[in-house]
Amino acid sequence: MKTTTQNQPANPSKIMQIGMGFWASKTLLTAVNMNLFTHLAEKPLSGKEIQSKLGLHTRSLYDFLDTLVALGFLKRTGIKETALYSNADDTNIFLDKNKPSYIGGILEMSNNRLFSFWNNLEEGLKTGLPQCETKNGGKPIFEAIYADPKKLKEFVHAMGGVQMGNFIAFAKGFDFSNYKTLCDIGGAGGNLSAQVAMNNQHMHCTTFDLPPVAPIAKENMAIFNLNDRVSVVSGDFFTDDFPKADVITMGNVLHDWGKDDKKTLINKAYQALPNGGALVIIENIIDDTRSENAFGLMMSLNMMIETPEGYDFTASDFDELAKEAGFKSTTVMPLTGPTSAVIAIK
Amino acid sequence: MKTTTQNQPANPSKIMQIGMGFWASKTLLTAVNMNLFTHLAEKPLSGKEIQSKLGLHTRSLYDFLDTLVALGFLKRTGIKETALYSNADDTNIFLDKNKPSYIGGILEMSNNRLFSFWNNLEEGLKTGLPQCETKNGGKPIFEAIYADPKKLKEFVHAMGGVQMGNFIAFAKGFDFSNYKTLCDIGGAGGNLSAQVAMNNQHMHCTTFDLPPVAPIAKENMAIFNLNDRVSVVSGDFFTDDFPKADVITMGNVLHDWGKDDKKTLINKAYQALPNGGALVIIENIIDDTRSENAFGLMMSLNMMIETPEGYDFTASDFDELAKEAGFKSTTVMPLTGPTSAVIAIK
Numbered sequence: 109m110k111t112t113t114q115n116q117p118a119n120p121s122k123i124m125q126i127g128m129g130f131w132a133s134k135t136l137l138t139a140v141n142m143n144l145f146t147h148l149a150e151k152p153l154s155g156k157e158i159q160s161k162l163g164l165h166t167r168s169l170y171d172f173l174d175t176l177v178a179l180g181f182l183k184r185t186g187i188k189e190t191a192l193y194s195n196a197d198d199t200n201i202f203l204d205k206n207k208p209s210y211i212g213g214i215l216e217m218s219n220n221r222l223f224s225f226w227n228n229l230e231e232g233l234k235t236g237l238p239q240c241e242t243k244n245g246g247k248p249i250f251e252a253i254y255a256d257p258k259k260l261k262e263f264v265h266a267m268g269g270v271q272m273g274n275f276i277a278f279a280k281g282f283d284f285s286n287y288k289t290l291c292d293i294g295g296a297g298g299n300l301s302a303q304v305a306m307n308n309q310h311m312h313c314t315t316f317d318l319p320p321v322a323p324i325a326k327e328n329m330a331i332f333n334l335n336d337r338v339s340v341v342s343g344d345f346f347t348d349d350f351p352k353a354d355v356i357t358m359g360n361v362l363h364d365w366g367k368d369d370k371k372t373l374i375n376k377a378y379q380a381l382p383n384g385g386a387l388v389i390i391e392n393i394i395d396d397t398r399s400e401n402a403f404g405l406m407m408s409l410n411m412m413i414e415t416p417e418g419y420d421f422t423a424s425d426f427d428e429l430a431k432e433a434g435f436k437s438t439t440v441m442p443l444t445g446p447t448s449a450v451i452a453i454k
Numbered sequence: 455m456k457t458t459t460q461n462q463p464a465n466p467s468k469i470m471q472i473g474m475g476f477w478a479s480k481t482l483l484t485a486v487n488m489n490l491f492t493h494l495a496e497k498p499l500s501g502k503e504i505q506s507k508l509g510l511h512t513r514s515l516y517d518f519l520d521t522l523v524a525l526g527f528l529k530r531t532g533i534k535e536t537a538l539y540s541n542a543d544d545t546n547i548f549l550d551k552n553k554p555s556y557i558g559g560i561l562e563m564s565n566n567r568l569f570s571f572w573n574n575l576e577e578g579l580k581t582g583l584p585q586c587e588t589k590n591g592g593k594p595i596f597e598a599i600y601a602d603p604k605k606l607k608e609f610v611h612a613m614g615g616v617q618m619g620n621f622i623a624f625a626k627g628f629d630f631s632n633y634k635t636l637c638d639i640g641g642a643g644g645n646l647s648a649q650v651a652m653n654n655q656h657m658h659c660t661t662f663d664l665p666p667v668a669p670i671a672k673e674n675m676a677i678f679n680l681n682d683r684v685s686v687v688s689g690d691f692f693t694d695d696f697p698k699a700d701v702i703t704m705g706n707v708l709h710d711w712g713k714d715d716k717k718t719l720i721n722k723a724y725q726a727l728p729n730g731g732a733l734v735i736i737e738n739i740i741d742d743t744r745s746e747n748a749f750g751l752m753m754s755l756n757m758m759i760e761t762p763e764g765y766d767f768t769a770s771d772f773d774e775l776a777k778e779a780g781f782k783s784t785t786v787m788p789l790t791g792p793t794s795a796v797i798a799i800k
Contacts, residue, residue: 118543118544118547118548118555119544120544120547120548120557120619121791122526122544123482123527123544123545123548123549123557123561124557124616124791126475126478126479126482126525127479127482127483127486127560127561127564128479128560128561128564128749128752129472129475129476129478129479130475130476130479130480130483130564130568130569130572131572131749131752131755131756132472132475132748132752133472133473133474133475133476133479134476134572134573134575135575135752135755136469136472136473137473137476138575138576138579140473141576142576162579162580163580164579164580165579165580165581165582166582167582167758167765168578168579168582168754168755168758168765169579170744171751171752171754171755171758171765171766172579172755174744174745174751175748175751175752175755177744177745178744178745178746178747178748178751179472179748180468181469184745187743187744188744197464198464198465198466198468198469199469201464201466202464202466202469203469209464211466211469211470214473214474215469215473215474218473218474218476219576222476223476223573224570224573226476226477226480227480227569227570227573229480229481229484230484230487230488230565232514233484233508233510233511233514233515233518234508234509234510234511235511236511236512236513236514270470273466397533398516398520398523398524398533398534399520399523399524399530400524401524402478402521402524402525403474403477405517405520405521405524406474406477406478406481406517406521408514408517409477409481409514409517409518409521410477412513412514412517419513419514419517420517445467445470
């Protein structure tokens, strides 16, 4: 058999693991979507109890649950009819819907929307066109979400959950000593503002988003007892000026848009900042060599699937746009996993 | 932040990696389906050359290719317009369609069939019913494949490719010294028989499958110059008796069927064997604790997606059925990755 350059026998296992990876992915997404881990966070359950709670058929019950054991998401004592299933530690923290640490929103969305859209990746690559609801003349998903207060609240919490670790890392790690005010553009539930306010007692924050989001952000700030430290302001970040602030942040906003819209938003941030002020972009910033941050590159493919012109970018792509807008310098601040902040100083 | 029992900070990265794993999976499957690696096996290509060969749009061209770089399937010099892409070593061996070591058949099938069927995993778990072509009254895929000689040949080669490593490991590792003849039930292109004959000069093999498969198996044996050592026999393994042989093998056959059909096939093997003869089942045998071989467990879920009653099984499940049929003893022989042979002696 042929060997690789390292003189290891050639081995197809990585190809098979990633190529067939949609099996493990869909198994986990399905479990999240059926709230399996939320049920198990209350108490360990037998297969029969899970079957009844989730409305499952007998045929694949134990194959499904034992796959989640083998993948490390569940723990189990006994086997089949004598089995008692419980959550693995990380699962219990991050996939129990009743905990604020729940990050399953993005996984539910993947189960119910993205998995089927990504099945048309080849068509997207060949046409450059989105493969989401709008593909066959459907309504953009955001219109449907924003029209329904309950769905909107779920969505805002879902997106907030998956970003929380990065907001905390930014709020704790960024040097706010020269600044007094921050405005978070597209701030959704206000989580970034809340984290900055909680971790930096001298900062006053403004969270800025469309009017339907304001009640959710206000409710959140009340829970954190931060109504006097975080202002909730409504507006459209394309048609309205940004509120003036020493620091302007945008989390997962720029990647939704094409190059011209990205420039518009960066220019508007420049206008709203004082000299020395900072624009902070928190996203899955692609590494400058475009050969390491696979998740960031695939997020960019996801922007093709989901938006007409959006794409993710490297720190040097950002540097170019920021310099063009007049910013003096840019730096990168790694946050968690594939996410970084890129920071431009006026 | 809460910590796990190992006192490591809780970390959602494994949940995110597997949950969003369908992105990497579909990116690789799409590349295989478009023959990207087959083109690159001829010579390294620029992004523009790849774009033209594959008919890709400009928008996501480099995001797609650089994702494959970041995942380790492609190598690259330069970047974007100056980039030259080539296959990574394993990719070049296993995903070039012009090499006999090609294993992409199962990945093409996953891209074009299984990915979309698996999107209905939740429905399958709730109904116990297949989610493949037959779901809405469609023709079973095998009928369509068997009716078209070209498709059948592709399919037989595809399935043979992914099994080849296991057939080689079995042919080299199994002790054939007490045996003279082998019959491979559901032998498809005859690869298992060919490997046993090539690696064990005293063995005569018979590959047994439905009549449309015979010409493909005969052509294969001619290529290997094995026509005098491997007989190609046509028949239906449910309606016809098995040819008598010292060793009866079945590769990925039993898992297609429910318990009663499994018993029927094991009994028929028992009838065809002499005392001391061996029945050898080559599949993704699930570990007896049902907590380690995730791929085997998911293959069993795949049998729910694809068949009315099929399921994968453990070595002790097999031991039970084999003893019931009259076999004296069973053993397990690990082959490659998640695959093993379980062996019953009459």
